[in-house]
Amino acid sequence: MSRPPITKAGSERLRAELEKLKFVDRPRIIAAIAEARAHGDLKENAEYHAAREQQSFAEGRIGQLESLLSNAEVIDVTQLNPGNRVVFGAIVDLEDEDSGTAVTYQIVGDLEADIKLRMIAVSSPIARALIGKSAGDSFEFTAPNGVKHYEIIGVRYE
Known part of the structure; x- marks a missing residue:
């Protein structure tokens, strides 16, 4: 299977998105989940469910970006x-x-x-x-x- 090509600039943009997701968004979402948990009853806690949904999306995108970047052939x-x-x-x-x-x-x-x-x-x-x-x-x-x-x-x- 051939490796998909990506420009160096495109690779840098995707790496920047990955860094933001890992080191800015992920900690923010974890803090939001902890705060929502502190409010008690998780069954009817909309903030908790929204934060968990954000976490799921962010983790999915992190996995997708890591896979894309590890398999891509960067061309300058x-x-x-x-x-x-x-x-x-x-x-x-x-x-x-x-x-x-x-x-x-x-x-x-x-x-x-x-x-x-x-x-x-x-x-x-x-x-x-x-x-x-x-x-x-x-x-x-x-x-x-x-x-x-x-x-x-x-x-x-x-």
Whole structure:
């Protein structure tokens, strides 16, 4: 089984989240459980049940992050030298050939993809269409709402 790729920056973000969960959130939740226990009758104690639910979520996320980080292959995109070709970790400036709208995406691992941050998974249809192309190339891919046509304006690695 191959190890899922993750950028160095993505790995650092996940490690920061893990540290926060372990050393900030976990102690806060444990204190909340202890305080709720002090109120007595646990059957009808909403604060206790809410704190236990938070604890369950936090512990689950800690386990998930530890597993992801131990299995992932961290790739430092600044050490890559692909020229102006699009490979994993590339930040790609695109122009929609139909509407003229410009958009920028970074191709990242599935573990760190977040469309709100314009970070798309390497396994996504648009990323698969981009891989191997160079600045100046046009390409098309099938999106959920139809075929899209883009031109690659620029490729960079940060």
